[in-house]
Amino acid sequence: MYAIFFTCIFLLTVSNLSHAAHIRHEWTLHYAAYNPDGVYRTVISIDDGSNEFKFPGPTIRAQKNDIIEVIVHNGLHTEITSIHWHGIHQLYTPWMDGVSYTTQYPILPLHSFNYTFVANPVGTHWYHSHTGAQYADGLYGILIIEDPNDPYKKFPDLPLIMTEWFHRYAIDQFDILSIHPTEHHHKFPQFLSGVMNGKGRHNCSLIDQPLLLLNMTEQEQNQLGDKLLCVPNRPYERFTVIYNETYRFRLIAAGSEFNYKFSIDNHELTVIAIDGVYVEPYKVQQLWIYIGQRYDVLVTMNQRSTLGVHWIRAAITANDNNQFYAILHYNDTRNGTAEPPQSPLPPNQTFLLNSMSLVPTNVNTDFSLKPPAFNETLTVNVTCLPQDHRCTINSVINKMSFEPTLYTMYIRGVQQTTLPNVFNLKLNDHVMIVVNNFQDFGHPFHLHGHSFYVLGVGKYNASGTGEQTVFDPVRDRHTLNFINPPYRDTEQVPELSYIVIGFITNNPGSWLFHCHIAWDMEAGMIAVFNVAADKIPPPPVNYPLVTDYQVRTSSSNKVQSTLTVFFLIISVYIYMF
Incomplete structure (x- = not known):
């Protein structure tokens, strides 16, 4: 009887979700010596099998209600880990939220976990480690759920994920704060530099090279070989655009400590969505974006520059002098190589300090506090x-x-x-x-x-x-x-x-x-x-208990994948109908 019941549900689900795709990724996490801002240090990177180094991690794109499956192999030999899908509600898939010791046991070294969930809600999201402060070491990336009814779909997409960047491994920095609490209380790591889409530039003359070597293992030092510990003039992320065209920037604040004032020199930003929710268009020149938040903004390219470039800036909210950059380049102007301005943000900019001025366009806001509305x-x-x-x-x-x-x-x-x-x-x-x-x-x-x-x-x-x-x-x-x-x-x-x-x-x-x-x-x-x-719905097939951890073979991952997707489809059916 149960077999007939589930078969019927499965057939109904398949017929109603025939448009949904199965987006599958398989990742291996590992350590690498890399220099996002010019300074070599140990980072956590994601190998997606493409033989191409990716930092940040691979971008995931899916349509609303697609099924996303990510098999994560933990190749970090000394660290546990987990991945949180920031912005995904995980309705009927709470086991996939990716929080160590809350929704799952962490993924042990040389072990694996299969994350499978529905691509919902739509919008600009991101993923990151939710174990310790690992995402400050590079374990993060972009996650975009596309809306088939997106009113702004005609505008080209330019995703931009930004974060400050430190030269000390996150757990080492936290150990300093913990061991010497009085001396270091709230003396969090000082701002050194930042990266946009994994690219930035640090002043190599400020580097303490012996300290960098001290923070590296012998194996990592050997990987460097004859490379400089700091490579000057690392390239900035560059966005090449067409004059008079309008583009949609998908902005993500992936910081671990700092919030940002975001702006593009000489260009106006029109906010159209926050954390995946459409809002009435709101025009500003400067946007305050806090850790974990996402903003979608439209930018019309109507300001050519004699230098060939305009600077995209993220300034630390506490200090305008601490900035990091990307480049906006018009395709019909010369390929400018100017150095970034050594000055605070332009004065008298209109700015958005918080979201209280933003009005949702597609949310039922009949949410009264009159009793008994609030339990x-x-x-x-x-x-x-x-x-x-x-x-x-x-x-x-x-x-x-x-x-x-x-x-x-x-x-x-x-x-x-x-x-x-x-x-x-x-x-x-x-x-x-x-x-x-x-x-x-x-x-x-x-x-x-x-x-x-x-x-x-x-x-x-x-x-x-x-x-x-x-x-x-x-x-x-x-x-x-x-x-x-x-x-x-x-x-x-x-x-x-x-x-x-x-x-x-x-x-x-x-x-x-x-x-x-x-x-x-x-x-x-x-x-x-x-x-x-x-x-609470039952855990997925092969949900790992602490006593069950074992290295999954390719065949067992395939079996787990098939069964997990099957039961997820049933959950989607229940959710949608």
Whole structure:
């Protein structure tokens, strides 16, 4: 009977999803000596079998509702790992969210994991390691889900993923912060340089070459051979465009520490989407983009330059003098080789500081806080302890369980209650979260498994007393936007401020809510939302338990791939119909 039932579902699913493609990738992670900004260091790279070195990792493109399958082989001999698909909601595939010790056991060295999920929602997304601060070492890439009904599909695509770049391995930097907490408290790594689409340029005269050698293994030093530790004048990423044409830049902030002021000299940016959600067009000259966020912007190429180039800039929000660059080149002008300007950003630029001015065009924003619309109201207070490098939510440092939270929920059928900062939520609750930031620097917060409405942002009253110092959901309700709030999955909580967000718990699973500064996340600024333990779908075939880890052969991967895709199609059918 069950066989007949599943066969019927399968046939119905295939007939209704005949347009969906199966996008398959197979990756091997490994260490490499590479110089994205000219300075050689150890990076984590992805080998996709093309025999072509890729940094960042390979770009994944799919159509809405395609099935994406990525088999990840961990060739990092001394590190565990996992891959998170930032922006993908993983509806009915919570096991594929890629968070070590929350949705899966990490991938052990010389072991593998098969990620299979539906390409949804549409938009500009990215993927990155969600184990420690590994993505600061290069384990990240672009993920684009194309919309068949995209109103802007006629404009050529120019993806741009940007990040600051350090010359010390991430885990070594975090060890320094942990071992000497008082001396290094919040003295995060200083800005050195940055890369756009994996390309940048550092001033080689500033390099401490003995220190670089000290941070490399003997094998990595041997790989360098006679190469210089710093190669000057590395090429910038270059975008060649046609005069009077309009292009769509897909901007991704993949930083581990810094936020950016993005601009293109002499060109206007028209924001059309945030975190995959279309918004009413909004024109600016400078865009503040915070870690984990994505913006789609249209740029019309109507400004030729006598130099042949215009500079694409990302300046650190805290210091305009710390900038990194790419080149915008008009195809009918000379191939300019000018050096980047040694000056702050152009003055008097119109800018977008946060998303509160952006109005969604395709989201149902009838999201009232009037009782009984909201079943849950949560308060999240974030801070970092002055005496050591430990970050907290509600004064508790989150230490994750060795057993993945999602697995515990599924096996026991109940919510996890013994860990700090784990919030148990029912299915289809309307939840409001007040995030208070009592520090003098901001925190970009990302929610897994959902997007959220940004209902309000503001300064708390530091001169007040008691409850008057923070946002009160009843007293301050009138300050929130219930008409057309922005809808996204990552938002900045400014210094000495609060944000109020709302979301619907329509996705059973175990979902992280965390600061996306790598050092803060590693130090414990994490909460977990457990949604509907009794509605969690079963784990995929061959979901690895800690006792089951083994090196998968090619044949076993093929079997796992076939079965996983089969059951995923069934889940898609249930979701769509």
